[in-house]
Each structure stands twice: as C-alpha cells, then as structure tokens.
Amino acid sequence: MLEYTVTARRIDSHGSEARAKEARIVLDTDMAGRVDAFNPAEMLLASLAACMLKGTERVVPMLEFDLRGMEISLHGVRQDSPPKMVRIDYEIVVDTDETDQRLDLLHRNLRKYGTISNTLAEAVELVGSIRRKG
Template structure:
C-alpha cells in the first residue's frame, strides 16, 4: 500500500500564542492559558482538520461519481471531557447544495466515512456521528 508523509513545524511566538507552518501556509495557534480569540486552540484545530478531511473527501469523489454540486458546508461540534482530557464526542453536519437524488447523497456520505484519513483516525477514539443533507432552497 502507498504511504504519504506530512510535516508541520510549530513554534511559540509568545505567551499568548504560537504558529504552525506547513508548505507556504501559517496557522495561528491558541496556546495562551487564558485563551486567544484570534487563533485556533488544539481542540478547534482537530475539528477544523475533520472538516477539511470531509470537504477534501467530497472533492476527491465528485469527479469519480460524476456528482454535481454547487456548494459544501460542514459544521462540527465537539464535546471535551476533563478527566481524562479527551474529545468525548464529535457531531458533524454536511450540507450539500445539489440537485442529485437522495441515494446519491447517501453514496457521497458513505465515501466520506470510508475514505477520510482524519475521519478514520478520529472515529475509533471518540463517538463520531453525523449527517449529510441537501441544502434547503430559500423560501
């Protein structure tokens, strides 16, 4: 089987934050004990990684399935437990703006769950639940 390798470098900027770098991208990290509203904290980064994994998985299978869509939105909600510290549960909602039939939406969701790297990394260690639904037309 093929393998991909990834590298990220992080550094402390000051007592209020840090930054992570990968390729040409920089992400502000909330490492301030009091919190930093201008950066992602570690739990939020995990949820963002899951969101990105879901969207990238959709982008990967859209041409294979010849699936037509106009937009994808993902909302992720995580619940953290303090003792021991861990993400207890994660719930997601994927909203697709499409005219595809419901059975094709189910197929798309199955592909997201089956082939997502971050999805399959997070899934065994937490209660991961979610839905994929069609965007409702504006009234």
C-alpha cells in the same frame, strides 16, 4: 505510505504558530484563550472538516456528482478528567439537486476514505449526517 511534516513554535505566552509547506496558522495557546486563532480542539475539528471537504473534491468527479457548494458544521464534546474529546457531531449541508440516495453515497464515501475521519472514528464517537441545502 504518505508522510506529512508540520513544525510549530511558541511565539509568546499569547500564541504560537504552525507551518507546513508555505502555509502558516496562528494557534491559540494562550491560557486565557484568544478569539483570533484556533485552539487545539478547534484545530482537530477543522482538520476533520478539511478532510471531508478534500475528500469531496476527490469523489465528486468519480461519482459524477452535481455539487454547487458544501458546508460542514461540527461540535466536539471534551471531558475534563482525563482531558480528551469523547464525541464529535457533524452535519454536512450540500447544495445539490442529487437524490437522497446519491447524498448517502457521497456521505459513505467521505466516511470510508477519509484519513482524518477514519483516524478519529477509532478514537472518539463520530456521529454525523448529510442533507440537502434548503
């Protein structure tokens, strides 16, 4: 079993910070919002994107997949009462000359072996696609 540790603290009424290892992230915890930090819902979406990007780094060598670049766009839908995310849509855009079948294989691997994607898929409707850039 792997374990992870993150600490977070309130700085003031406009923001907070989270720390892990030697990294620090400013958090938008201001009730009015702030444009220079991720709010909790955006952090959740960023976590999913990071999971997929890290998973890509893991499987690309195993699949001998020709990858020049990747971008992921995400959109979350939150209901108000009770407050929760009910759906996350994502699109993975891959800069590659690989076939459609190989793109699908990459996508299946990212969904099957992602810690965050597997966790979220149990709690929210997680819908996504993968396509070639261009």
